[in-house]
Amino acid sequence: MVAGATIAAVAGFAAAPLVNAAPVTTGALRWAPCDHPDRPGADCATLTVPVDWAHPDGPTFGLAVARRQATEPGARVGSMVFGPGGPGDSGVKQVVSNIGRFSPEVRRRFDIVSFDPRGVGRSNPVTCSGDLLAQRPSPELASQADFDATLAYNKRLRADCRARTGPVFDHLDTAQTVQDLDALRAALGEARLTFHGSSYGTLLGAQYAEAHPRRVRAMVLESVMDHSVSTTREFLRSEATAAQDSFDEFVKWCDGNPACALHGRDVRTVWQGLLTRARLGELENPAEPGTPLSSADLVNVIAFKKFYTVDHAGLAEAIAAMASSSPIPASPTSVSPLPPTTPVFCADWRLPVRDHQEYASLVGVMNRTAPDLPSLLPIQMTTACLGAPTANPQHRLTAHGAPPILVSNALHDPATGYPWAVSVARQLGRSGVLLTYEGRGHGSVTRGPCMEHTVDGYLTDLTVPPRDTRCPAVPS
Template sequence: MNRRALITLCLAACLALSLGGIALASAQAHRLGWKDCGDGLRCAELVVPVDWADPGGPRTSVHVAKLPATSRSMGPLIVNFGGPGTSTSMLRRKDDPGLPPELPVLLDELRSRFDVIAIDPRGLSEPGSAKRVSCAEPAASVYGLVLARTKQDWDAHAAKNAAYRESCRKTAKSAWHGLTAWNVAHDIDALRAALGQDKLVYAGNSYGTVYAQAYLELFPQRVGRMYFDGTADHTQRELEPWLRNYARTQERHLTRFRDWCASRTDCALHGRDAGKAWDELVARVRRAPLPASARRTVHEGQLYAGAVKGMNPALWPQFATAIRKALDGDAGDFLSELAPDQVSSSLSQASLCNDFMPKAPTYEEFQAIEAGLRQIAPRFGWIEGRFELGRCWGFSGGASWAPHPLRVQGVPPILFAIGELDNNTNYLGQQHVAEQIPSARVLWHGDGHASWAGNTCLRRHVNAYLTTGELPSPGTRCRAERIQKVGK
């Protein structure tokens, strides 16, 4: 869809909502029937249009879960913890190694003042839910282009993603057209109205901030307080500048990894320059594959794929150990401890590409883009181009709700938390989003992605903002807390 058509669509949908949305939301308020659904939660299904561009058209529903307040409630706090994926299951407080161990503490603090309410995007409900869509074909691994060595490898990756996308489209049926953050933002507003909330109080982490960006544009007059944590930059029209921010961030991360290792006696590379150790390993693999146990070898793509995974600060100890062992003659950890994750048939990757894929370059055009990335981030960061492009390489038709500069005016103060160690939603992109919102206040901290739960200073300031609207003083910075615990 071209941009002029999209803008026309937005205007038409907003007009339709202004004329009929209040009545629709009022009707939904009576249909939002809460039921016990285990683990102390109350659950409901919110009935919404399949596509808010056609508010009178077919209906679907999205899953909503509530963690009731433990004392007198100030009202609802709507949350989305990212993904794109299920947020409602995160309220269940189950043991999950993929979740921050401090999440129960954060939830207890929030529910002492709010009814905490999570909303799932379309097709991404809790495991076992009838609303959860599983595609017939799995997506290609996001590491696929990092591992690719020939154009044939690139073509095979594209073919796998194309088959995945088509299977998702067939499985989702008519709901496919609603799989955008633009529609989820409308769902959030319908939930706000169904809850009887005049002004939205919302906290979004990671992909939850994409929905928040759409909400700010669509419903600025309904914004009360909004918190952005680990913001994904949905404001870059062109792919190359978006990738440059990732490349620069990852290049700097190699230096931060080096400094962390130098400060820790338990780092496997302590006593030597960890950055130079990485450089030496790259030089070796470019001469010949690295030997590994059981007569295996590791080629350059496998080395970089493991490094992309290992550059997450939580995995720095394993990354350092893998480098040391590889230099000593066994690179096997890059095939085991740091091996790429398994592929998925979840709808989440298709939803991401529906929102985030600008006009994709051809294979030949990307070679020129990659050459530019190698110039600004030659040691490690350049590989991010392949990693990020690999998510949607092979998808056709472009994004349904394409990235574009934010157009936001007249909203109350918005709080952003940006981590200096965030290489997931890179901190340069996060800053770029915040700069487009005149009322934004940025709270920098020394940790990485999604640190709201694990940084006590951050929790204190964010919870004060959500409950009272109090912003941290300009220039306030929270020191690193989570990174200090890595490896201990």
């Protein structure tokens, strides 16, 4: 996930639910081989959908779709649609280049289908001035003047992106994508949807079940976002708690594993030393020799991404190498630009911040909650959304009439903490079936035979596991 909102109050609005919108397409999907000769076997198509589902007869755009057909046609159940994460991940790329993320049984029994959500990849992507993106102010706001400057920059950037992207820019929220997904279900000829959403894609799945509960056949929500988290403070504290827990798990692993490059050393002290050097502009960026690495990029690029895949050994080696390197001459640092798809997040999350005083209080909450991980991405996303409208603000789920939905999460997920999965399963009521992976990482459905067999049985044969089923951790 990313898992970014605002001045005295966010200038947001709540769009009316689109639960009655009917799929509108220009015809059946016309499949042809994807133009990826090094990754053969995938077919691509374009689905025409409205820019705004509240006005289905208005302007349209093309939604990029890809599929890989079931490897055993005689055992085929139907199509399974994958909801990609991010926001900003390409579902087409997943199907074309990363089909291994799905189990052999799912690939055998289903056509695997996914798409680039609106604003992403080949689906009318959000396009912004590269020069303007590079001018992003530091997300670490030291004064009210910095706060005001960020508001002004965000306004300029939104105007630029809107002009370059076109009318889709104002309709990027997940409530709109829900109707894209229903149009895709209809175009695939499926009476009911079989769906697997990962990370940010779980928001799409949950809101689809809310809008169309009786059109769901089976649904897996993996690494779950809780869209009922209503306040900025609660959202940031939840995200910081999950991230710090993963850092603690890394320290625990290193302390107990002689193979760790930092074994026998005080990992937190070594890490804090790197943070200090990064803040001073004296830590060299391993990817760009001679240039300084910011503390924000040290946290989010070097460390946090390793927690996703539980690459503790790789993180320890990277920390050890940087700790043994000589300081470079102090110089100003810059933070990596946020992706152009940030407006998708802003359209789904109303996270108001009144002024610099409240911003500083929120930063204090995060730093107390995650003392080893300052400048986490969620506070950067919140800053990037200052002043942005929110078309699809947070609310509790109501999916009455939906069949059993499998809610899967690792106990130690750095981005979508386990309490979010517990909360979503409870909101789903009778439909929510919590499946717990007792290990680490972002993503869990293929982590070991227990998880894989449970999810496969549910998707293929609709075998619902006992509530609160738990699967043991496997070595990472």
